[in-house]
Amino acid sequence: MLTVANLTKAYSGRTVLTVPALLLSPGIHYFQGGNGSGKTTFFRTVAGLLPFAGQITLDDRYEISRDPVAYRMRVNYAEAEPLYPDFLTARDLAGFVGRAKLAPAGQVDTLAEILGVSTFWTQPTGTFSSGMLKKLSLLLALLGKPRLVLLDEPLTTLDVATAARLFDLIRKLRDEQEVSFMLTSHQDVSLTGLTLTGSWQVGDGIITPLP
Amino acid sequence: MLTVLYRVLVLPFYIRNAGTFGLVFYFAFGFMRPMDHEALIASALGSFFLLILFALAWVLYTARTVSFIRGQLAIPEHLFLQTFRLVPIRRRCFYWFVLFTQLLLPIIGYAAWMLARAVHYQSWASLLFIILAVLCLLIGSVLAVDYRLLRPAPDTVRLPSLRFRLPYELFFPTYWLRHEPLSLVFTKLISCGILVGICRLYPTDDYDQRLLLIGLMLAIITHSQVGRQLHQFEQRYLLLLANLPLSVARRFGQYALIYGLIWFPELLIVLHNGPISVPVYYLIGLWLTGWGWIMLLHSLGYSRSINPDRWQIAIFWGFIGGLLAIMFGWPLLAWGVVGWLVAVGYWYRSSRRRVQL
Numbered sequence: 001m002l003t004v005a006n007l008t009k010a011y012s013g014r015t016v017l018t019v020p021a022l023l024l025s026p027g028i029h030y031f032q033g034g035n036g037s038g039k040t041t042f043f044r045t046v047a048g049l050l051p052f053a054g055q056i057t058l059d060d061r062y063e064i065s066r067d068p069v070a071y072r073m074r075v076n077y078a079e080a081e082p083l084y085p086d087f088l089t090a091r092d093l094a095g096f097v098g099r100a101k102l103a104p105a106g107q108v109d110t111l112a113e114i115l116g117v118s119t120f121w122t123q124p125t126g127t128f129s130s131g132m133l134k135k136l137s138l139l140l141a142l143l144g145k146p147r148l149v150l151l152d153e154p155l156t157t158l159d160v161a162t163a164a165r166l167f168d169l170i171r172k173l174r175d176e177q178e179v180s181f182m183l184t185s186h187q188d189v190s191l192t193g194l195t196l197t198g199s200w201q202v203g204d205g206i207i208t209p210l211p
Numbered sequence: 212m213l214t215v216l217y218r219v220l221v222l223p224f225y226i227r228n229a230g231t232f233g234l235v236f237y238f239a240f241g242f243m244r245p246m247d248h249e250a251l252i253a254s255a256l257g258s259f260f261l262l263i264l265f266a267l268a269w270v271l272y273t274a275r276t277v278s279f280i281r282g283q284l285a286i287p288e289h290l291f292l293q294t295f296r297l298v299p300i301r302r303r304c305f306y307w308f309v310l311f312t313q314l315l316l317p318i319i320g321y322a323a324w325m326l327a328r329a330v331h332y333q334s335w336a337s338l339l340f341i342i343l344a345v346l347c348l349l350i351g352s353v354l355a356v357d358y359r360l361l362r363p364a365p366d367t368v369r370l371p372s373l374r375f376r377l378p379y380e381l382f383f384p385t386y387w388l389r390h391e392p393l394s395l396v397f398t399k400l401i402s403c404g405i406l407v408g409i410c411r412l413y414p415t416d417d418y419d420q421r422l423l424l425i426g427l428m429l430a431i432i433t434h435s436q437v438g439r440q441l442h443q444f445e446q447r448y449l450l451l452l453a454n455l456p457l458s459v460a461r462r463f464g465q466y467a468l469i470y471g472l473i474w475f476p477e478l479l480i481v482l483h484n485g486p487i488s489v490p491v492y493y494l495i496g497l498w499l500t501g502w503g504w505i506m507l508l509h510s511l512g513y514s515r516s517i518n519p520d521r522w523q524i525a526i527f528w529g530f531i532g533g534l535l536a537i538m539f540g541w542p543l544l545a546w547g548v549v550g551w552l553v554a555v556g557y558w559y560r561s562s563r564r565r566v567q568l
Contacts, residue, residue, distance in 0.1 A: 049453040065563070073456035085386050085448045092377045100455040122374075140451060 001026040001180050002046070002148060007054035009038075009045050017041050017205050019054070027197025028174060028181045030189050032210070037202045039184045040080055043150045046182070047077035058147060073101065078141035080153040080184075082133045086126025090117050090136050093125075094143070101144030111139045114165050130157040138166060142173075149173075151183040155192075167192045212298070213306060219289060221313045224279050226519050231397065231436070232317075233523035252325050256334040265325075266344045269318045273348045275393050276314040281359045282390070296360050307353040315352070319345060380468045382449070383441050391440065398437065402430040403480045410484035420489065424537045424546065427497055428530060430477060431504045435526045437473065438512040439519070441466075459562045463506075463555065466513075470505050477501060496543050503550030510557040 007019040017038045033039050044050045048064055048071065056064040062071040084093060094108045094117075112118040115135045125133065134157045141149055155163055171194065173179040183189070189196070199210040225232070239248075255261040283289055295303065312319065322345050329338035377385065387395045409426030412418070445452055457465070478498045485494040512522065 044450075047454045049450060069456045069458050071456075072454055075454070077451065077454050079450060083448055083450075085382060085444070087385055087389050088377060088382065092382075095376045096379045096382075097451065097455065100457055 001059060003055075003057045003060065004046075005055045007045065007052055007056065009041055009050065009052045015205060017045070019207055022207060024180070024182070025197060026178060026180050028170070028183070028194050029198045029200060030196050031182060031184045031200045031202050031207070033184075033202035038205060039202045040152055042202060042207065043077065043152050043182065043184065047075060047150055048072055049077070073144065074147040075150070076101070076141045076144065076146040076148070077150040078137045078152060078154060080156065082137035084125040084133070084136070087124050089122050089124055090139070091121050093136065093140060097140045098143045103143040104145070107143065111142055114169055115139050116162055131159060134158050135162060142169070146179055148180045148182065151181060153184055153186065155185050155187045167194055170194060213309060216295075216306060216310055217313065219292070220280055220283055221310055223283070224276060224314060227279070229436070229519035229523055233527065237527065248324070249328070252328045253332065255325065256329055256332055256337040262337060262340055269344065269348060272318060273315060273352055276311070277352050277355045278393055280314075280356045284356070284359055284363065292360070293363065303357065304353055307357055308349060311349050311352045315345075315348060318348065380465060380472065383444055383469055384472055386444050387440065394440070398433055399476055402433040403476055405429045405433070406477055406480045407484050410481065410486060413486040414488070420493065420543070421537050421540070423489065423497055424543065425534065427501050428533050428537070431501050431508070432526055432530060434473070434505050435508055435522070437505070438509040439522070441469070441509070442513050459559055462562070463558050466509055467502075467506055470509060471502060474498070474502050474505055493543065496547060500543055500547035500550055503547055503554055506554035507550050507557070510554045510561065513561070
């Protein structure tokens with residue numbers, strides 16, 4: 001599903017992440033690691049948010065640099081700590097991202113209902129709590145027809161009921177549409193009830209499989 | 212504590228306004244000679260009306276610094292500054308006083324020059340006025356920011372929420388208007404003011420269209436910091452932009468629309484104030500050229516971490532080079548074609564670099 005080769009990410013000349021080779025099969029992959037271990041850097045790099053050296057290819061076909069549009073059409077990302085312009089509403093942001101990601105008709109409304117965003121649909125994000133911001137970021141990350149969704153700390157600040165609905169949705173997307181997921185969490189992921197395809201440890205600038 | 216306050220509040224103010232400072236200093240000490248300042252100061256010392264005008268300009272600058280500091284106190288990453296209110300009031304006011312002395316240095320420096328001349332001319336009433344004006348500004352600023360520190364997150368008057376879906380092209384202009392209104396107003400006032408002035412100056416002598424090009428270049432320079440503001444806005448609030456499946460051309464087109472909106476008032480200005488002897492198509496061409504060069508500044512500056520000082524120096528030398536090219540008769544069409552072509556070319560080139568090292 002996702003192939004990473006010779007990836008090096010550096011900040012101001014200091015290498016923070018090195019991934020010589022990594023092959024992720026379709027499914028749900030869990031990445032764990034302490035604070036500052038490089039999980040978010042890795043996720044942002046895979047999402048195309050950060051410049052890097054190396055190759056990242058989706059489905060042996062879409063290379064992030066060679067096919068920047070096709071790749072981004074299929075790879076979505078939800079930030080750990082989302083922040084949006086305080087005058088924009090969920091409607092503004094979902095409209096913009098949905099159009100760019102070619103979201104099918106009705107998808108925005110369905111996701112807004114499931115994640116509970118519809119209750120504050122036209123409120124400016126400046127009035128949101130951190131949990132509401134999180135719900136909105138998850139909604140944006142599920143728009144379109146992604147093949148891979150990166151969820152950075154999806155459980156943080158999310159209420160229990162919404163978390164349960166989110167994991168039902170992930171399970172459904174995995175089973176019915178073969179969407180793959182990469183997620184990080186400092187919480188116990190076994191409580192999510194998701195069947196993990198692979199678990200990975202991020203630390204000291206490298207990624208290794210967990211037994 | 213002072214060091215932290217300086218780094219969090221004072222330094223960012225000067226960095227954020229480096230462009231404006233560069234431009235003001237260029238005009239104030241580039242075009243105007245020291246003897247012109249001396250003459251101006253001598254006139255002001257002899258005229259209460261001129262002194263009031265000076266004081267008004269200082270009040271505007273001080274309002275900008277106070278607004279900046281109050282804004283900085285409100286942003287989430289500066290919440291730790293709330294602990295500053297625990298410092299005893301005398302010490303706190305002393306710290307604020309030191310900070311505002313640093314922030315108002317341009318005013319204090321010029322006021323000191325005026326005071327020296329006031330002593331020279333024995334203009335004691337003016338001397339007293341200047342001292343009182345500067346003291347009032349300092350004390351007023353201290354009170355204004357300390358008031359905000361003690362009463363954070365007020366129910367301020369806000370622009371009403373919009374009832375329609377806001378298109379992406381309006382995200383940044385709306386942010387600029389809501390969060391940095393003074394910057395927006397100053398940028399547009401200076402830019403439009405230059406164009407109006409040049410248009411009115413044109414018929415007064417035997418000028419040719421090169422004068423309009425010089426005015427255009429100055430108006431473009433007033434927008435030189437906008438690219439950085441836009442980049443900071445998107446880096447902070449719209450990280451997801453880079454993840455969106457938008458082609459390089461579409462991204463360029465979206466930015467062109469954003470800058471087209473920002474630059475639109477200048478079209479109305481040149482059409483309304485354009486000299487009668489200059490054809491309308493030339494005025495429209497002038498505006499399109501300005502748009503292209505603003506896009507060029509955007510392409511050059513976007514997503515590159517350029518030191519603001521170096522950026523201003525580059526802009527300054529670009530201005531000098533541009534001035535020479537205009538003097539040697541580079542036509543408007545050439546300016547327009549070069550601006551747009553290099554803007555597009557550099558955008559394509561740097562787009563690849565943004566993903567791949």
